[in-house]
Amino acid sequence: MDNHTTIAAYNLAKSAYANYGVDTDKVLETLDNISISLHCWQADDVGDFETKSSSMGGGIQVTGNYPGKANTIEEMRADLEKVLSLLPGKHKLNLHTIYGEFNGEAVDRDQIEVKHFQGWIDWAKKNNVGIDFNASCFSHPYAEDGFTLSSKNPEIRSFWIEHVKRCREISNEIGKQLGTPCIHNTWIPDGSKDTCVDRLGHRTLLKEALDEIFEVEYDTNYMKDAVESKLFGIGSESMVVGSYDFYLGYAIKNNKLICLDNGHFHPTEQVGDKISSVIQYVDEVLLHMTRGVRWDSDHVVTVNDESLLIAQEVIRSGALDRTHVGLDFFDASINRIGAYVTGCRASRKAFLFALLEPTELIKAHEDKGENFERMFLLEQLKTLPWGAVWDFYCLQQQTALDNEVIALVNDYEQAELLERGEVLV
Incomplete structure (x- = not known):
């Protein structure tokens, strides 16, 4: 995935979460402080x-x-x-x-x-x-x-x-x-x-x-x-x-x-x-x-x-x-x-x-006893494009996206880990 695609996907995700009152930019600021x-x-x-x-x-x-x-x-x-x-x-x-x-x-x-x-x-x-x-x-x-x-x-x-x-x-x-x-x-x-x-x-x-x-x-x-x-x-x-x-x-x-x-x-x-x-x-x-x-x-x-x-x-x-x-x-x-x-x-x-959960929105339904609405919102969140937010965060941090990790780990294994010989347990 190139940078342009990652950014475009994030903008779509940002808009999707905004519909629920979630500011993804602020979420990423908070995430970065963990x-x-x-x-x-x-x-x-x-x-x-x-x-x-x-x-x-x-x-x-x-x-x-x-x-x-x-x-x-x-x-x-x-x-x-x-x-x-x-x-x-x-x-x-x-x-x-x-x-x-x-x-x-x-x-x-x-x-x-x-x-x-x-x-x-x-x-x-x-x-x-x-x-x-x-x-x-x-x-x-x-x-x-x-x-x-x-x-x-x-x-x-x-x-x-x-x-x-x-x-x-x-x-x-x-x-x-x-x-x-x-x-x-x-x-x-x-x-x-x-x-x-x-x-x-x-x-x-x-x-x-x-x-x-x-x-x-x-x-x-x-x-x-x-x-x-x-x-x-x-x-x-x-x-x-x-x-x-x-x-x-x-x-x-x-x-x-x-x-x-x-x-x-x-x-x-x-x-x-x-x-x-x-x-x-x-x-x-x-x-x-x-x-x-x-x-x-x-x-x-x-x-x-x-x-x-x-x-x-x-x-x-x-x-x-x-x-x-x-x-x-x-x-x-x-x-x-x-x-x-x-x-x-x-x-x-x-x-x-x-952090991407619109907790206050869900709690408002919960406090009114609107349990169907609470359940359905929690289910909706599972399919929202939070993976696009994660990819953008990795791009922001100038680190590998998920689809790049396997190759980078395998490269290190070939260059460094296998040179250490077999581990006997």
Whole structure:
């Protein structure tokens, strides 16, 4: 599709949406202000750059052995730069602790410092992106029994408390250097494979650990704390210490962000439906956009009912300025760059679709009990030319249109990824 065709199609779409009172130019301005945080771990299947190798754990399982996995920080950064070149809009990098630059030195996680991540901060400055940060409470000898911050072993619990404290300190410095808040997210795999009798004991220990971790308060202009729940995981099928009820209560009481990962709930739960509830009680929300298939399988995000409802409820609730959007999926069965580009574009498309909704018009019918009219309008929106608006947005952003992406990803695969050899899993 040439530029002339893209512009002509957009003008037709603009006119179509104007009939419903929607200004597509303003919609694109709003869309461009949404920053999406790219998770670094899609590039290497949740591996790490620590000097001591460790088996993956904490309920994390990546399947597939597609060639081209990033094996070094240099390869990961090259992949991320390629991904960013194929994405419209603003972005951040979501970084886990295990991706520090340790330069061959054995640095355990309770000893990490800002210097181990300075290279990433410099890279972020160069590429004009922010950074979010995560404690890595998994894939470590002190996580092998299934408990970290809620462990009944004081030595293990103290180790992880110190780790998360250092992560928060590093996050604060990241925010200062980059001039945009770094969101530090705390997720732990703690739980029991089989029946646990002392759930109260583990949750009491987790609360005490979090209270100690959060004793130091940081300027929210530089760092913000989020806590993330999970329904179950591999090895924690019967009980997860950090449940939704636990973290929602903790976030409300302690003024923390609640992280809603739409793969961390029962398959019949609608995570989008939770947004209008939680924003009544917490100031800000962190979204982890993923796609669970039957369980928390972290499939690549697509434009489906779930992603659309999440975006729609953020927009309908007027909560966009209180919502932070991040990605959390990993797929080693397909081209990893293609997975990134597909998932990130799909997430932004979901927000575009939501922003193009004439919500006030539909609500006016709803408030009058005109439910047929509400239903029919919602159905009409599905066939309006929103794809033409998306194409024009990509053109505005001087990035590839959808019909150009496959060839560009395949070119990179031939030139770079296949040179890395086969990945053995």
